[in-house]
Amino acid sequence: MATDVLGAPVKRVEDPRFISGKGRYLDDIKLPGMAHLAILRSPYAHANIRSIDTSAAKAAPGVVAVITGADIPYNPLPMAWPAGGASGIQNNVNTPRALATDSVKWTGEGVAAVVAETAAQAVDALELIQVEWEPLPAVTDAEKALADGAPQLHENAPNNRVFDWQVGDRAATDAAFAGAEVVVSQRLVNHRLIPNPMEVRGDIGWYNPGTDEYTIWMSSQTPHIQRLLLAAFVMGVPEQKIRCISPDVGGAFGSKIYCYADMALSLFASRLVGGRPVKWVETRRESFGSTIHGRDHITYVDVAATRQGEVKGLRVRTLANLGGRLSTIGPGIPTTLYGRILSGPYKIPAVHCEVTGVYTNTTFVDAYRGAGRPEATYVVERAMDLVADELGIDPAEVRRRNFLPPDAFPYDNPSGLLTAVNGSKLYIDSGNYEPAMDKALAMAGYADMAARKAEARARGKLLGVGLSTYIEVCGVAPSKWIGAVGEGWGAAMWESSNIKVHLTGKVVVTMGTQPQGQGHETTFAQIVSHELGVPMEDIVVQHSDTQGTPFGYGSYGSRTSNVGTGAAVKAAAKIRDKARRYAAHMLEANVDDIEVEGAEYRVKGSPDKKKTLQEIAFALDLAFDTPPGMEPYLDETAYHDTDNCTFPFGTHIAVVEVDEETGNTELVRYVAVDDVGKKINPMIVDGQLHGGIAQGVGQALWEEAVYDDDGQLLSGSLLDYALPRAEWLPSFELDETVTPSPVNPLGVKGVGEAGCIASTAAVANAVNDALSPLGIRHLDMPFTAQKVWSAIQSAKGGQA
Amino acid sequence: MAELHVALEVNGEHREVDVEPRTLLVTMLREDLELTGTHVGCDTSQCGACTVHVDGRAVKSCTVLAAQADGTSVTTIEGLGQVGSLHPIQQAFWDKHGLQCGFCTPGMIMAAADLVARNPDPSEAEIRHAIAGNICRCTGYHNIVAAVREAAAVMRGAAASA
Numbered sequence A: 001m002a003t004d005v006l007g008a009p010v011k012r013v014e015d016p017r018f019i020s021g022k023g024r025y026l027d028d029i030k031l032p033g034m035a036h037l038a039i040l041r042s043p044y045a046h047a048n049i050r051s052i053d054t055s056a057a058k059a060a061p062g063v064v065a066v067i068t069g070a071d072i073p074y075n076p077l078p079m080a081w082p083a084g085g086a087s088g089i090q091n092n093v094n095t096p097r098a099l100a101t102d103s104v105k106w107t108g109e110g111v112a113a114v115v116a117e118t119a120a121q122a123v124d125a126l127e128l129i130q131v132e133w134e135p136l137p138a139v140t141d142a143e144k145a146l147a148d149g150a151p152q153l154h155e156n157a158p159n160n161r162v163f164d165w166q167v168g169d170r171a172a173t174d175a176a177f178a179g180a181e182v183v184v185s186q187r188l189v190n191h192r193l194i195p196n197p198m199e200v201r202g203d204i205g206w207y208n209p210g211t212d213e214y215t216i217w218m219s220s221q222t223p224h225i226q227r228l229l230l231a232a233f234v235m236g237v238p239e240q241k242i243r244c245i246s247p248d249v250g251g252a253f254g255s256k257i258y259c260y261a262d263m264a265l266s267l268f269a270s271r272l273v274g275g276r277p278v279k280w281v282e283t284r285r286e287s288f289g290s291t292i293h294g295r296d297h298i299t300y301v302d303v304a305a306t307r308q309g310e311v312k313g314l315r316v317r318t319l320a321n322l323g324g325r326l327s328t329i330g331p332g333i334p335t336t337l338y339g340r341i342l343s344g345p346y347k348i349p350a351v352h353c354e355v356t357g358v359y360t361n362t363t364f365v366d367a368y369r370g371a372g373r374p375e376a377t378y379v380v381e382r383a384m385d386l387v388a389d390e391l392g393i394d395p396a397e398v399r400r401r402n403f404l405p406p407d408a409f410p411y412d413n414p415s416g417l418l419t420a421v422n423g424s425k426l427y428i429d430s431g432n433y434e435p436a437m438d439k440a441l442a443m444a445g446y447a448d449m450a451a452r453k454a455e456a457r458a459r460g461k462l463l464g465v466g467l468s469t470y471i472e473v474c475g476v477a478p479s480k481w482i483g484a485v486g487e488g489w490g491a492a493m494w495e496s497s498n499i500k501v502h503l504t505g506k507v508v509v510t511m512g513t514q515p516q517g518q519g520h521e522t523t524f525a526q527i528v529s530h531e532l533g534v535p536m537e538d539i540v541v542q543h544s545d546t547q548g549t550p551f552g553y554g555s556y557g558s559r560t561s562n563v564g565t566g567a568a569v570k571a572a573a574k575i576r577d578k579a580r581r582y583a584a585h586m587l588e589a590n591v592d593d594i595e596v597e598g599a600e601y602r603v604k605g606s607p608d609k610k611k612t613l614q615e616i617a618f619a620l621d622l623a624f625d626t627p628p629g630m631e632p633y634l635d636e637t638a639y640h641d642t643d644n645c646t647f648p649f650g651t652h653i654a655v656v657e658v659d660e661e662t663g664n665t666e667l668v669r670y671v672a673v674d675d676v677g678k679k680i681n682p683m684i685v686d687g688q689l690h691g692g693i694a695q696g697v698g699q700a701l702w703e704e705a706v707y708d709d710d711g712q713l714l715s716g717s718l719l720d721y722a723l724p725r726a727e728w729l730p731s732f733e734l735d736e737t738v739t740p741s742p743v744n745p746l747g748v749k750g751v752g753e754a755g756c757i758a759s760t761a762a763v764a765n766a767v768n769d770a771l772s773p774l775g776i777r778h779l780d781m782p783f784t785a786q787k788v789w790s791a792i793q794s795a796k797g798g799q800a
Numbered sequence B: 001m002a003e004l005h006v007a008l009e010v011n012g013e014h015r016e017v018d019v020e021p022r023t024l025l026v027t028m029l030r031e032d033l034e035l036t037g038t039h040v041g042c043d044t045s046q047c048g049a050c051t052v053h054v055d056g057r058a059v060k061s062c063t064v065l066a067a068q069a070d071g072t073s074v075t076t077i078e079g080l081g082q083v084g085s086l087h088p089i090q091q092a093f094w095d096k097h098g099l100q101c102g103f104c105t106p107g108m109i110m111a112a113a114d115l116v117a118r119n120p121d122p123s124e125a126e127i128r129h130a131i132a133g134n135i136c137r138c139t140g141y142h143n144i145v146a147a148v149r150e151a152a153a154v155m156r157g158a159a160a161s162a
Helices: A015-019 A119-126 A142-146 A170-178 A223-235 A261-272 A284-290 A373-391 A395-402 A433-444 A446-458 A520-532 A560-587 A613-622 A682-701 A754-774 A785-799 B025-032 B088-095 B105-118 B124-130 B142-161
Strands: A035-041 A047-053 A063-068 A110-116 A130-135 A161-168 A182-193 A202-208 A213-218 A242-245 A278-281 A294-305 A311-323 A350-359 A461-471 A495-501 A507-511 A539-542 A594-597 A600-603 A606-612 A634-640 A649-659 A665-675 A733-736 B004-010 B013-019 B051-054 B057-060 B073-075
Touching: A015 B088, A015 B105, A035 A119, A035 A261, A035 A284, A047 A110, A063 A119, A063 A261, A110 A119, A110 A261, A142 A294, A142 A311, A142 A350, A161 A170, A170 A294, A170 A311, A170 A350, A182 A373, A202 A261, A213 A223, A213 A261, A223 A242, A223 A261, A261 A278, A294 A373, A311 A373, A373 A395, A373 A461, A373 A754, A395 A433, A395 A461, A433 A446, A433 A461, A433 A649, A433 A665, A433 A733, A446 A461, A461 A754, A495 A520, A495 A560, A495 A613, A507 A520, A507 A560, A520 A539, A520 A560, A560 A594, A560 A600, A560 A606, A560 A613, A560 A634, A600 A613, A606 A613, A613 A634, A649 A754, A649 A785, A665 A682, A665 A754, A682 A733, A682 A754, A682 B142, A754 A785, B013 B025, B025 B051, B051 B105, B057 B105, B088 B105, B088 B142, B105 B124, B105 B142, B124 B142
Parallel strands: A035 A278, A213 A242, A311 A350, A507 A539, A665 A733, B004 B073
Antiparallel strands: A035 A110, A047 A130, A063 A110, A161 A350, A182 A294, A202 A213, A202 A278, A294 A311, A461 A649, A495 A507, A495 A634, A594 A600, A600 A606, A649 A665, B004 B013, B051 B057, B051 B073
């Protein structure tokens, strides 16, 4: 019998190809006759296009075609998630076209393209395209964009408003503030980030005139969704005529969920040039303007509390900068995925949140790792520290006084935060917050921090410690909650799995999910091995091609562990059920008398009468002898729609040292205790946490998208945008508590975003703690040396 | 554009290629020699995904013209080790979960192999310094550091028993 590998730190089956240079990423693919596409992008953040002269470019060496927006008959890209969903609030929607036609709204929007024999020739020819521009005034900041007299981006969006959305209980919140013993208020900037997976995006579009079919290889988290969107909304091509393939994807972090202009453009280009495959791969600098950005909130938060630090009300007003046009689900992120978890792990009786979406002359903004939840966690975790600071109570103690107790679950937020507009409810499924915090406090030596601060100060360092007691929401949501009559994403959120047991007894699992480094080929093989008793080496997990995998919604929102595993477990149960029925036939027994252990199907009380799954598959796949009504073959597909989200939680603690002389901040320790329920593969879970923590630390300390007032992206290359480096980070100290989720059949929750959701707030709280002896109450991220040094200087000047 | 003739050794084999003068070493490796294990992650020599060995030293192959590699000996990830005969660094990245999406991995492994060749017993700080020019967005570097330490220990053990 196969060893049970569920929960074991199994080495990844993906890795041999990646460590030996045999991965197959988009740019590694070469097709016969392939031409290359390059895109001319706007140098202006806001301008009208008066004319485009492509004649010189068309005559350049190697050029096959030059394309402008006027050539392309496709519709604008879809926007699939309006804020407010079925509540019917106004969303003033403007989305990109394959190429801009009349005007551009940010630096980097595509306006023309060249198809050439080589990639270099395509880039050379771009320089020969003459665009007559009419530059317009630009605005990049959400508050300035809403102000009177600001440059207007779109006729249908007065004052650059995309939407005004709200959630929670306004009356109860007003009442909580009216009677509050203490009110703490703060303006918080959650600055703009640029995702930067190490593999940039790209496409190879191929139109086959012989079949009238379109195939596109894309570095995407969502090949099935892209097929649907390109067919139904953009190209007007029947869905069965489009095939989408994601080869190995070199990281994504949300940035590869969406329907991008280049996808439609590369398919159009291939058709235009007679069916030659056309490859486009963005350069890194191009990526800074052509792939989505994340975050970019300005938030005003008010907290009503008692003098004992019990939070009674939370009022949040957020401006969400969504860029020059809307990305595929841009409005959904700062609304549903943000406002609805603003109370975190706390029992806050009254919450109200208003969000205004804003157009600015910047790259479009959409989900980036955590997607709304890091922003919400940042607000509530900074709020807890500000309450602690105001009242002189330890931040850990304030959290302890506000945690939902372990008997509160399933928890229905009283302000209706988790109730969709159609009344459908989510519940926080499970939680036990204090043990995780206590374990983290012990690991970090929290009780000794005062002595360590004194010791550091003697060395010229300001030591700070910061907590983040976060919750995560995995799964995005059940279809009925988020669907057309609910929160408004025009799509379901179930997931799919097909399992085939071939005649040789080998197992092929195909999934609708789409990995980008998470190790699905390993973890789903572990699950199916556990469910069917087949050794992992006899199982292959396939994904990423709309031809040959069941429709699925892809991987993001930490949904694969919750929803995808449910589909795989169900498909395996169907296989077991059919195998059991056929075993009864083979063994001439009643099906109720067949017991299953691993891959063995035995007659109860007659242990010698048994068949293995392999024997059953062999006979049933041959089908020489099947009972009436039974179809040949062990081949089952299952679709799983989760009833609820899963809610991982934990406590992260950052310890920083700020150099009082230079303002440089060093992360000296990082402790994380996470509860992600049962783990499919603890090694992979730790890896997800490590990477998420580093990304969140990156936001707090180094990463920032910076625009000048004209809309030029000053942090527009990896020379200027500071991604975390090995030298800047410590090793991380991880531990766990385990509270299995009642939602998922295996008790797993999900872990893809937890690290990133928790760590930004932990580091921000640590730096603010470090600076508090100087009288600094709050400093916005990122804590660059220049910013911290300036704050220290002005604080000291103020004291003098 | 007149092409240049480049003759060099790649992964132990003599290769000759005619390239445009502006061709980068990484482009020649990927496009002309079809060694796609070496990746391009940026255009400012920041990310290190393109790291290969030139005459035994780690070099970002996007910073070198193909013409400059004329007469040299280049080792790419494909030449470092293959499945069945993995280099200890490759093996340790697998054993210690030192990769996720795998895109930075070839360059990271080549940088680490260069470090361990020069410094058989690197400290954590020395490892972090040595790979500071290679960006990984997935792992937070934690398991990469663990993998390099493990590989160095394995290689020291092999050297001691040789």
